[in-house]
Amino acid sequence: MKRRTFLKGSLATSVAVTGGVLAPSIIFAKDEKVEEKAAEASSGSATDPYKATSVEDALKALGITPEDSDKITVTAPDLAENAAVVPVEISTTLDGAEEIIVLISNNPTVLIAKFKLTELMDPAVKCRFKVGKTGDVIGVVKAGDKYYTAKKAVKVTKGGCGG
Amino acid sequence: MAKFKTRLKAKLKGDKVNVKAIMSHPMETGRRKDKKTGETIPEHYISEVIVSANDKTVLTAEWSAGVSKNPYLSLNYAGKAGDKVKISWKDNKGNTGEAEKTVK
Numbered sequence: 001m002k003r004r005t006f007l008k009g010s011l012a013t014s015v016a017v018t019g020g021v022l023a024p025s026i027i028f029a030k031d032e033k034v035e036e037k038a039a040e041a042s043s044g045s046a047t048d049p050y051k052a053t054s055v056e057d058a059l060k061a062l063g064i065t066p067e068d069s070d071k072i073t074v075t076a077p078d079l080a081e082n083a084a085v086v087p088v089e090i091s092t093t094l095d096g097a098e099e100i101i102v103l104i105s106n107n108p109t110v111l112i113a114k115f116k117l118t119e120l121m122d123p124a125v126k127c128r129f130k131v132g133k134t135g136d137v138i139g140v141v142k143a144g145d146k147y148y149t150a151k152k153a154v155k156v157t158k159g160g161c162g163g
Numbered sequence: 164m165a166k167f168k169t170r171l172k173a174k175l176k177g178d179k180v181n182v183k184a185i186m187s188h189p190m191e192t193g194r195r196k197d198k199k200t201g202e203t204i205p206e207h208y209i210s211e212v213i214v215s216a217n218d219k220t221v222l223t224a225e226w227s228a229g230v231s232k233n234p235y236l237s238l239n240y241a242g243k244a245g246d247k248v249k250i251s252w253k254d255n256k257g258n259t260g261e262a263e264k265t266v267k
Contacts, residue, residue: 050227084231084232085231085232086231087235104229107229108192108194109192109227109228109229111227111229112226112227112229112230113224113225113226113227113229113230114224114225114226115222115223115224115225116222116223116224116225117222118219118220118221118222120216120219120221120240120241120242121221121222121238121239121240121241122179122238122239122240122241124238124239125222125224125236125237125238126235126236126237126238127230127234127235127236127237128230128231128234128235129229129230129231130192130229130230130231
């Protein structure tokens, strides 16, 4: 705990430097709580999830903490031929899936789409998205009161978000 | 509005209906610049999509500008021949579009 508070404090003072260096090692260490703290310290106030610029911010703005699940399948190409049009399919075998949320980790706007499902529908959607930079396409599924997540890395050679 | 054409296909496959839709829409992110004038093109994207069958909602989607230009959407739902499938959308500038098809 002491180390965390220390981390948080040091991050707050030198966010740009430490945040950048620490983030990868933290992710690899899979210490999610520290990661959250880091995100908290490095982010401003993101209340509108559609304005969020990082996955952590977006999830926080949505007020959800999803857990990894192998019952969600995110289908996307390994290498995007055209980054402006990346076909993605998200399906799940979770019971009672109500919502599918799509996040793309390195886009200017992380939160891409939210699909509210009904019981009539198969819990799978196919759509095309823009992927700005090499990163993860993250599918979050709400089932019951819980959120589950899975992701797929997409490599991009040329940007798809203009510029 | 001819500018925003919505195309819809609904096909019965076993006991599921496969719905495919393409909406012609620029889906501007608000980050692109006009090459001639150098001015930023304001964001213009579809924010809400509703798919329904026989007036019952099948799917409601909230989109951001991260969805590709001329968005494509495909889904399956438990339906039968004769269902009236309808898709309607709304963008951030108040434009709307819709299309309807009867499942064969």
